[in-house]
Amino acid sequence: MREELMLDGFADEGFADVWTPVAMSREVGREPYGLTVASERVVLFRDNQGRVQALHDRCPHRGVKLSLGKVGKDGCLECPFHGWRFDSSGACTHIPLNPMPEEKRQRFAATTFPVRERGGLIWLYTRPGAEAPDEPAVPPVMEQEGIHVWHYAETWNAHWTRAMENMLDSPHLPFVHRRTIGGPLWRRMKPDSKMEMEVHPSPTGFRTSWSLDGVASAAGLEWLRPNGMAMHVPIPNRIMRLHMYCVPVDATHTRMMLVSTRDFLKFQPLAAVLDRYNKRILREDQAVVESSDPIEAPPVSEERSVATDRATLAFRRWYLERKKRGPRAISVNEAPLAS
Structure with missing residues (x-):
């Protein structure tokens, strides 16, 4: 062949x-x-x-x-x-x-x-052959002793780029997730509130942080190139991280793979309760993402963007440049994105 x-x-x-x-x-x-x-x-x-x-x-x-x-x-x-x-x-x-x-x-x-x-x-x-040039960047917490790891997957009617941008988009939290993880942010917002976004290059992609009206969030998102996200949930003296991988199936379907990791509530039935809660958070995004038009993330100039879109635009530029260059045009040890 x-x-x-x-x-x-x-x-x-x-x-x-x-x-x-x-x-x-x-x-x-x-x-x-x-x-x-x-x-x-x-x-x-x-x-x-x-x-x-x-x-x-x-x-x-x-x-x-x-x-x-x-x-x-x-x-x-x-x-x-x-x-x-x-x-x-x-x-x-x-x-x-x-x-x-x-x-x-x-x-x-x-x-x-x-x-x-x-x-x-x-x-x-994603290239045929007996050898890969490097190893997968597996988050260490997934293999850490004493950590409860929960895996879940489902398929959405969406292009993987739209799903990935959603996972890197913190400004949607107080709207889409108002009744769950976005509630605290929603309650702090005022009509003239301002969110400031920062994007910091990392060896595996970038980290993003934000502040609302000058108060920095203790949470943070990390892009795990090409299609992963890690959310660091701030809990004092505890470890809790949610990982999402947006795996393209075809041009109109994406497999959403959720991995929850934590060092507390590791045993049933409480573990199952928290895992179901994480599934609920994921599904809050589904209808919005599946409604995206066009279905694939378009060139930056074709949509209206604002300052709080810095993280999603950084991903989009990476994706569009990579797609334009084609396979093997970019080294596996890609340079971090500029902030």
């Missing part, structure tokens, strides 16, 4: 050559797990040692979905159509009814993707 064909969907979404979570660990069991990332089909499966592997969900023989097949005791994925078998490297290990030496079977390999299992998530590198 020509590798460049595999890049079309990723490049079209400005999503080539990046690490992204695509599934929760618990979703990948004994059966192959098929999914779509930026319009490209991927199949995840566990080999005979329980390690997650990723292939293009397309058999090189007749193009059927490998995710409809099964994993054998040897850890190879078997195509459901003609029984071709592929190992974790994509190598074709057996073609029924067509005996041939191994060196000849090499031309029948499937396409593989780098994949890691970290923090209860499955991370995929």
Whole structure:
């Protein structure tokens, strides 16, 4: 298979050559797990040692979905159509009814993707090949001892850029989230209140902070390039961080992957109560984001923006520049955004 064909969907979404979570660990069991990332089909499966592997969900023989097949005791994925078998490297290990030496079977390999299992998530590198140039930037708190980690995912009818901008947008908190996390901000607001926004470059994207009428917020948002957000919830002597990953499925759908981390309320039933509350906060955003027109974040000049849009505009400029340049035009060690 020509590798460049595999890049079309990723490049079209400005999503080539990046690490992204695509599934929760618990979703990948004994059966192959098929999914779509930026319009490209991927199949995840566990080999005979329980390690997650990723292939293009397309058999090189007749193009059927490998995710409809099964994993054998040897850890190879078997195509459901003609029984071709592929190992974790994509190598074709057996073609029924067509005996041939191994060196000849090499031309029948499937396409593989780098994949890691970290923090209860499955991370995929969006370029085919056996090696990735770096490792995924997994927030340390997701793997920290003594931390309660809760994972949740659902799909929205939205482009990933609109969802990502929403997650980096603090001015919407007192309006969309007035009955939940935005309540304190709403109650402090006056008709002539002023919010001031700051954006600080970081190795993984940027951090944003804000103040209302000169009073700085103790909370903060962090962009985890390309499609992640971390919210630091200020609780004295406690750890609580909410992480959101906006994973493109296709041009009109985004998988919203929520990871809640904290060092308190770790046991049932109170843990379930707080986790449901976090799900409620997420869904407060859904109708607004899905109503965006155009569905994809447009060039900056096509919408009217103000000073409190600094964070979302910083992301948008990064996205539009990356999409314009195409895959591999930007180094994996990208320079931080200017403030």
